Amino acid sequence: MHDETSAPAGRRQMLLVAGSGRSGTSLFTGLTGRLGVHIPKPEVSANRSNPRGFSEPRWLVDYHNELLASVDVVVEDGRPEAWELSDEVASDPKALERLVDWLAEQFDENERIVLKDPRLGWFVELHRAAAAGLGADVHVATMLRHPAEVMRSREIAYGTRTNNTTRVIAWLTMMLGIEARTRDLPRAIIRYDDLLADWRTSLTEADALIGMRLFERATDEQLADAADLVDPKLHRSTADWAELELPPHVLDLARRTYDTYGRLVGVAASGQGETRAELDELRQELRAYYDECFDVARTRTGAFARSEKRKAARRVRQEMRQAADQEGPRVTAYARRAVDRLRKRSS
Numbered sequence: 001m002h003d004e005t006s007a008p009a010g011r012r013q014m015l016l017v018a019g020s021g022r023s024g025t026s027l028f029t030g031l032t033g034r035l036g037v038h039i040p041k042p043e044v045s046a047n048r049s050n051p052r053g054f055s056e057p058r059w060l061v062d063y064h065n066e067l068l069a070s071v072d073v074v075v076e077d078g079r080p081e082a083w084e085l086s087d088e089v090a091s092d093p094k095a096l097e098r099l100v101d102w103l104a105e106q107f108d109e110n111e112r113i114v115l116k117d118p119r120l121g122w123f124v125e126l127h128r129a130a131a132a133g134l135g136a137d138v139h140v141a142t143m144l145r146h147p148a149e150v151m152r153s154r155e156i157a158y159g160t161r162t163n164n165t166t167r168v169i170a171w172l173t174m175m176l177g178i179e180a181r182t183r184d185l186p187r188a189i190i191r192y193d194d195l196l197a198d199w200r201t202s203l204t205e206a207d208a209l210i211g212m213r214l215f216e217r218a219t220d221e222q223l224a225d226a227a228d229l230v231d232p233k234l235h236r237s238t239a240d241w242a243e244l245e246l247p248p249h250v251l252d253l254a255r256r257t258y259d260t261y262g263r264l265v266g267v268a269a270s271g272q273g274e275t276r277a278e279l280d281e282l283r284q285e286l287r288a289y290y291d292e293c294f295d296v297a298r299t300r301t302g303a304f305a306r307s308e309k310r311k312a313a314r315r316v317r318q319e320m321r322q323a324a325d326q327e328g329p330r331v332t333a334y335a336r337r338a339v340d341r342l343r344k345r346s347s
Contacts, residue, residue: 011111011137012107012111012112012131012134012135012136012137013111013112013113013136013137013139013212014103014113014114014115014127014131014136014137014138014139015032015037015112015113015114015115015139015140015141015210015212016114016115016116016120016124016127016138016139016140016141017029017114017115017116017120017140017141017142017143018120018121018124018140018141018142018178018182019121019142019143019144019174019175019178020118020121020143020145020150020171020174020175021075021118021150021154022118022145022150022153022154022157023143023144023145023150023192024143024145024190024192024195024196025055025116025118025143026050026052026053026054026055026056026116027052027192027195027196027229027230028116028141028143028190028195028203029055029056029114029116030052030053030055030229031195031199031203031226031229031230032114032203032212032214033055033114034222034225034226034229035214035215035217035218035222035223035226036110036112036214036217036218036219036222037110037112037113037114037212037214038106038109038110038112038113038114039055039057039113039114039116040057040059040060040102040106040109040113040115041057042057042058043055043056043057043058044056044057044058044061049156049157050157052229052231054116055114055116056116056117057115057117059102060102060115060117060120061117061119063098063099063102064117064119064120064122064123065119067086067089067095067119067122067123067126068086068119068122070089071085071086071088071089072085073085073086073122075118075119076162076166076167076170077122077170077173078166078169078170078172078173078290079173079290080173080286080287080290080291082122082173083122083173083177086122086123086125087125089123089125089126090123090125090126090128090129095126096126096129096130096133099126099127099130100130100133100134103130103131103134103136104134107134107136112212115127121174121177121178124140124178124181124182125181128185137186138185138186139185139186139187139210139211139212140178140182140185140186140187140188140210141187141188141190141206141210142175142178142179142182142187142188142189142190143189143190143191143192143195144189144190144191144192144258144261144262144265145191145192145193146239146258147168147171147244147254147258148238148239148240148241148243148244149192149238149239150167150171151164151167151168151171151244152238152243154167164244164245164246165246165247165250168244168246168250168254169250169286169290171254172253172254172257172282172286173286175257175261176257176279176282176283176286177283179261179264179276179279180279180280180283183269183272183276186209186210186211187209187210188205188206188207188209188210188266189261189262189264189265190202190203190206190265191262191265194265195230196230196232197232199226199227199230200215200227203215205266209266209268241254241255249289250289253282253285253286253289256282257279257282260275260278260279260282261279263275
């Protein structure tokens with residue numbers, strides 16, 4: 001049985017796998033790819049952190065990285081205002097034109113395409129605008145994995161330079177922002193554990209909401225190929241809230257968000273009203289908490305900025321003195337004037 005969101009054969013469909021990275025998005029995208037949905041090539045190469053491949057188009061990763069840099073947003077960005085910055089890109093005609101041109105090439109390959117990249121969530125509005133220009137329907141899949149497992153997986157893949165508190169705030173910001181921006185689209189929330197335990201049942205239930213007709217249009221060979229991709233042994237991270245050592249309020253927000261989000265799994269849009277309202281409240285609470293923390297830390301951040309400015313000024317003064325010693329009196333006079341200007345700005 002399929003939801004009313006199912007599109008007839010011949011209609012362009014774009015499936016966005018949007019949400020937190022390290023949540024099973026590669027597995028989900030790889031399964032849809034093996035069932036006949038086109039993953040644009042070339043793909044990002046597999047490595048030790050993801051030995052079965054990322055299912056990410058190389059072009060799309062580079063494109064999203066450029067866009068993030070242009071609006072000063074990072075992949076793991078916890079700032080609530082980061083959404084406002086990234087949403088604005090949808091109105092940039094040059095960014096939109098590039099994406100439309102690339103997507104048109106992909107639809108020449110297949111009427112159904114799937115796009116996955118941890119950065120993609122920031123640009124859902126841009127992808128929706130591009131799809132509209134190409135007459136394509138947008139569908140969304142979001143993987144839900146226990147945040148403790150996500151953080152452990154990120155630590156394995158990316159190292160420990162970013163602490164768990166920062167990463168959990170980024171997880172909250174991404175997951176709550178994606179949920180709010182995709183409510184009017186055919187979408188499904190899929191638990192990573194369910195996909196590993198029984199991929200076919202989990203994907204069938206998700207497809208009933210997404211409407212991609214994944215199994216109806218798959219061949220026996222494609223089904224067998226998809227089954228070969230699933231390996232529960234790759235579930236290498238375990239869920240333990242205590243290991244994260246989070247501040248109490250962050251832990252409480254993460255727990256409630258994960259539990260509330262879970263109530264969207266397998267539920268049609270018509271039955272999500274109460275859960276959506278709770279997620280709206282959590283999103284507002286997160287923003288208020290973020291602003292409160294910033295206000296509390298404002299003195300420290302201001303002092304840090306001033307300290308860094310003084311350090312930079314000292315480095316410049318030292319370099320200018322060295323240059324003056326080498327170049328002679330003319331440069332010495334110029335260096336003194338430059339140092340005086342720097343001293344005034346840093347005071």
